[in-house]
C-alpha cells in the first residue's frame with residue numbers, strides 16, 4: 001500500500017478535505033468500533049488541534065507533512081492530561097503529569113493524537129486479552145485475537161481508524177500484532193527512540209516504534225521520533241533516513257534465515273510454505289540466500305522471560321498505591337501494599353512479578369538471573385557473527401497463526417512459546433520490521449544494530465518481490 005500520510009497531506013493542502021472532518025470521522029469510527037481498541041478518546045484535544053490546522057490552511061500557510069495527521073497511542077505512554085492506564089486496574093484513573101519524548105516530538109510536528117489504545121496490561125502478553133478493557137479483536141477475523149501487546153494500535157491502523165499508531169515492543173509487541181493484522185510494524189534499534197515517558201516493562205529491551213500501512217509512513221514517523229534524549233541515557237543520535245535511498249536495493253546482496261526456525265515442529269505448515277515461497281522469489285531476484293544456525297526456541301524464550309520478568313518485578317515495585325494508582329486501604333501499611341497489588345494486578349502480571357522476584361532473590365540470582373545475562377550476551381555475539389555473513393536476516397514473525405480469543409489464556413506457557421521468533425531480536429537490540437505477506441502473519445526483516453535504514457530498504461525490495 002502507498003503512503004497514507006502523503007495522500008492525506010495532499011488532500012489537506014489541496015483543500016479536498018478539512019482536518020476537522022477527517023478527525024471527526026476517525027473519532028466516530030473509533031467510538032463505534034466493536035474491536036475493543038479504545039481505552040480513552042482524546043476528542044477535545046484532537047478537535048482543537050484540527051481547527052488550528054484548518055485555520056492555517058485557510059490562511060494559505062504551509063503545513064508540515066505530519067501536520068493534521070491523526071494517530072493513536074498505546075496506553076502505556078504518558079501524554080500530559082490524559083489517563084494512562086497501561087490497561088490495568090491499578091492505574092485505571094491515573095493521569096499523566098508529563099508527555100513522553102517520542103509523543104512530544106510527534107505533537108511538535110503537528111500530528112493529532114486521537115486515542116489511547118488498548119493493549120496487554122503493562123505489555124504483559126501476546127494477545128491483548130490481558131486487559132481490563134476487553135479482548136482486542138483481530139481486524140481481519142474478529143474471532144481471533146488482535147495480537148499483543150500493542151493489539152489495539154495494530155487493529156486501529158488495519159481498520160483505518162488511525163493513520164498510524166505508536167506501539168511499544170519489548171519482545172515482539174509491535175511486530176507480532178502487525179503480523180496478525182497484515183500491516184507494517186517496526187521495532188527500531190534499541191536506543192534510537194527515547195523511552196522517556198513510556199511505562200517501563202523490561203527496560204533493557206523496551207522499544208518505541210510505529211505501526212502503519214506502508215514503509216514510507218514507517219520511515220516518516222521513525223525520522224520524527226528518533227534522536228538522542230538526555231532523559232534517556234541509552235539513546236543515540238541517528239541520521240535521518242532518506243526516502244530515495246531506501247528505494248534502491250544497493251547494499252543487499254545476502255539474506256540469511258535460521259534453519260531451526262523453519263524446520264521446527266512448532267511452525268504451522270502455512271507459515272512455513274509462505275516463508276519458503278518468499279525465499280524462492282528472493283533468490284530469483286539474484287540475492288544469495290544462506291541458512292544460519294541459531295539458539296533453540298526454548299532457550300530464546302526462557303532467556304527473554306527470565307530477564308523480562310526480573311525487570312518488570314523491579315519496575316512495578318513502585319506501584320503500591322502510595323504515589324500512584326488505585327490504593328486499597330487495609331489495617332496497616334504493609335497490608336495496604338499487599339491488598340492494593342494483589343487486588344489490582346492481573347493474573348498474568350502477578351505471575352511475572354512472582355517469577356521475576358524469584359529470579360532476583362538471594363540464592364537464585366546467580367543460577368538464574370546471571371545465567372540469563374550470559375545467554376543474552378551469547379545471543380548478541382551470535383548475531384554479530386551472522387551479520388559478517390549476511391546483510392539481512394529474514395524470519396516469519398510467529399510460528400503460529402493468531403489463536404482464537406480465549407485460547408491463549410488457557411496456557412501461558414504456550415503463549416510465551418508463540419514469541420519464539422521475535423524475542424531473540426529483542427535480546428540482540430536489533431532493528432526489526434514486520435512486513436505483511438497477505439496472510440495472518442508476516443515476514444520479519446532484521447539488520448545489524450543501528451542499520452534501521454537497511455531494514456526499510458529491504459522492505460521496499462520485498463514489496464516488489466513477493
Ligand SMILES: NC(=O)C[C@H](N)C(=O)O
Nearest residue numbers: 123125126170171172173
Ligand atoms: N511486551 C511484549 O513485547 C510482548 C511479549 N509477548 C511479552 O509479553 O513480553
